[in-house]
Every structure is written in C-alpha cells, then in structure tokens.
Amino acid sequence: MDLDAVAARLGVPVEDVDRVHRLAGDRPSAPLPAKADAPAILDRLAVRPDDAAEIMEGWPDPGSPLWIPELRWLLDRSIALVRADLGGHDWLPPGPALPRARGPAWRHLYVYAYLALVDVATGYHREHGITDAVSGATLADLGRNLAVDRRMHREGWPVMQSWLTLHARGGLYELGRLQYQRGSTAIGLHIPESGPMTPEAVAASLDEARAFFPRHFPDERYTAFSCGSWLLDPQLLEYLPADSNIVRFQQRFELEPYEEPEGLDADVEVLRFVFRTLTTPLDRLPRRTALQRAVADHLKAGRHWYWHRGHFPISGR
Ligand SMILES: CC(C)(COP(=O)(O)OP(=O)(O)OC[C@H]1O[C@@H](n2cnc3c(N)ncnc32)[C@H](O)[C@@H]1OP(=O)(O)O)[C@@H](O)C(=O)NCCC(=O)NCCS
Known part of the structure; x- marks a missing residue:
C-alpha cells in the first residue's frame, strides 16, 4: 500500500x-x-x-x-x-x-x-x-x-x-458524578460537564468507585485516586470563594511537585473547559460567572494557568 x-x-x-x-x-x-x-x-x-x-x-x-x-x-x-x-x-x-x-x-x-x-x-x-x-x-x-x-x-x-x-x-x-480511569496504582479522576460538582455528589461517587474496582477488577490493586487538571491550580483560590465546589474539590488532594505537562498548554485547557472556545480573543469572552471573569482577567494581566496533578488515598477524604 x-x-x-x-x-x-x-x-x-x-x-x-x-x-x-x-x-x-x-x-x-x-x-x-x-x-x-x-x-x-x-x-x-x-x-x-x-x-x-x-x-x-x-x-x-x-x-x-x-x-x-x-x-x-x-x-x-x-x-x-x-x-x-x-x-x-x-x-x-x-x-x-x-x-x-x-x-x-x-x-x-x-x-x-x-x-x-x-x-x-x-x-x-x-x-x-x-x-x-x-x-x-x-x-x-x-x-x-x-x-x-x-x-x-x-x-x-x-x-x-x-x-x-x-x-x-x-x-x-x-x-455517578465522576469518571474513573484505570491505571497502575492510582485510579484517575475525570470530571464530566454535567452540572455543579457538589461535595456530596463527589463523595457518593468516590464511595461507588471504592466498591466498583475491587469488585470488577479484583486483580488490580489501587492505593490512591489521582487527578491532573486545571481545577487543581491553587491560583483559583485567589478568585473563588472558600465554599465553592472547585475549592472544596481541591482540598481533597495532596498536590504533586509541579511538572510542566508534555504537549499541553494549561491556558488553552482552561479556555476549553471554562469558555468552550480555543480561539475567541480575551476581550470577547463572556463574563457571566465568577470563574469566567477570573480566568479572563488573569490571562489579560499576563499571568498563566497551570495544570497540576494531585492524589489522595483510596481510603481517605
Ligand atoms: C468542574 C465543574 C463541574 C465545576 O463547576 P461548579 O461545581 O459550578 O464549581 P464552583 O461551585 O466552584 O463554581 C464557582 C463559580 O465558577 C463558575 N464556574 C464553575 N465552572 C465553570 C465553568 N466550567 N464555566 C463557567 N463558569 C464556571 C460557577 O458558575 C461559579 O460562579 P458564580 O458563583 O458566579 O455562579 C465545571 O467547571 C465544569 O463543568 N467544567 C467542565 C469539565 C471540566 O472542566 N472537567 C475537568 C477537565 S480536566
């Protein structure tokens, strides 16, 4: 051929x-x-x-x-x-x-x-x-x-x-509220866009996962839940109230030392998940929510967003 x-x-x-x-x-x-x-x-x-x-x-x-x-x-x-x-x-x-x-x-x-x-x-x-x-x-x-x-x-x-x-x-x-990716020792968490992620919905979903993996993949041994996301950028704490779902989600995790992710620009990923556009000029982005205003103002000030990884024990938090 x-x-x-x-x-x-x-x-x-x-x-x-x-x-x-x-x-x-x-x-x-x-x-x-x-x-x-x-x-x-x-x-x-x-x-x-x-x-x-x-x-x-x-x-x-x-x-x-x-x-x-x-x-x-x-x-x-x-x-x-x-x-x-x-x-x-x-x-x-x-x-x-x-x-x-x-x-x-x-x-x-x-x-x-x-x-x-x-x-x-x-x-x-x-x-x-x-x-x-x-x-x-x-x-x-x-x-x-x-x-x-x-x-x-x-x-x-x-x-x-x-x-x-x-x-x-x-x-x-x-x-339930989250998606779970099988891995070697950690189960990766992903957050689909399906409304707010309340702490209660997240807790219920984690409990489901704790039962699901030993039952359906008994040969796999997981010790932690892990996540890599724009949602784990601590700079969000400068902008979001302490009781917001994103801040409460962050609090579950122990952050790993920051490493630049390969082939991924966190500024672009934030635009993807917060505005669902990759190409709209910053001045034309909507400013409807606290997060939208924060993301655009942060970038306009010449600052950047970072993609962090974190984890917490399967048995904890
Ligand atoms: C993750 C997600 C469910 C969090 O939403 P949430 O539970 O409403 O989060 P919070 O309670 O912390 O929101 C705080 C503020 O930010 C706003 N906000 C949160 N996520 C937003 C989003 N993706 N786009 C626009 N605004 C958002 C909320 O409306 C709220 O603002 P307000 O008080 O002015 O209304 C939501 O961001 C989402 O659906 N994201 C898309 C999927 C995603 O990013 N997955 C992770 C990929 S790595």
Missing part, C-alpha cells in the same frame, strides 16, 4: 497514516451496527438529534460516494487499532485528526469507529460483571462530547477522538 498516497488523499501527515498501519496491522476490525438500528443506538448514547442526523447522513453504506477508499481503509484500521488494545487504559489516539469540513463522513469517522466498538466494549463490561447501567452511562459520554464539540464550533474534537477510546476499551467508567 502506498502510504504517501493515502496520506495525501486524506490530507494528513504520512507519519500518522504509518502509525495506524503499524499498530492495526492485519488485526481484526469490528462491524458497524445495522443502519436501521443506529438511531436507537445513538439515542442510548445520548447523541442529540442534530448530531444524530449528521451521523446518519454520512453513514458508510457500501457504495456511498461520501466514502473514498482511503477513508474506508482508515475507518476499518482505526477500529482494529483500538480493538487491539481492548482492556488498555492509556491515552490512545485512534488515528489522525481529519479535515472535518470535507463532510459528514470525514467529520464523524471516529464516531463510526466508536459505534463499531460499542458491542466490543459492552462485551468486555459484561465479562467483568459490570452492570448495564454503568456500561450505558459510561458509553453515553459520546453524546455529551459531540454536543460540546458543536458548541465549540468543532474545535474540541481532536482531543475527544482520543479521549473516547478509553471508554471503547473498557479503560474508563462513569460512576
């Missing part, structure tokens, strides 16, 4: 195509669900009607003119690449970021891959005795991410396409 030609047709770097080619090899792919079943599946995955309509429009029907052979190759090999790491829990890009403005097939290629992997993931969940409720809540992060990406004018997807392979590989679970 001529990888240069594939990369040129896809409008992506040849290294990215080569990586898919190497990691997927000739490993098994997985079929997409039947098109007739797709609307109900998308609904279960919390995909909103406008996103569902686009996904149906770009469906990879055999012979669809929207799907050039290189796109079909990428879809098939991306599914194989992710499937080959079933049970993995590290960050795994499923393939290159595509020029999504070229149409729904390009825009949603990794959504079709996710849909093909839903059965694989639920099978893995069942093998681990995980309830349909947890499985369903976990996989429904797809709809939430698509909705956020739409609000972000499609700026969010390059990260989301990698993020969602955690769900598809059984590496991450949504238990």
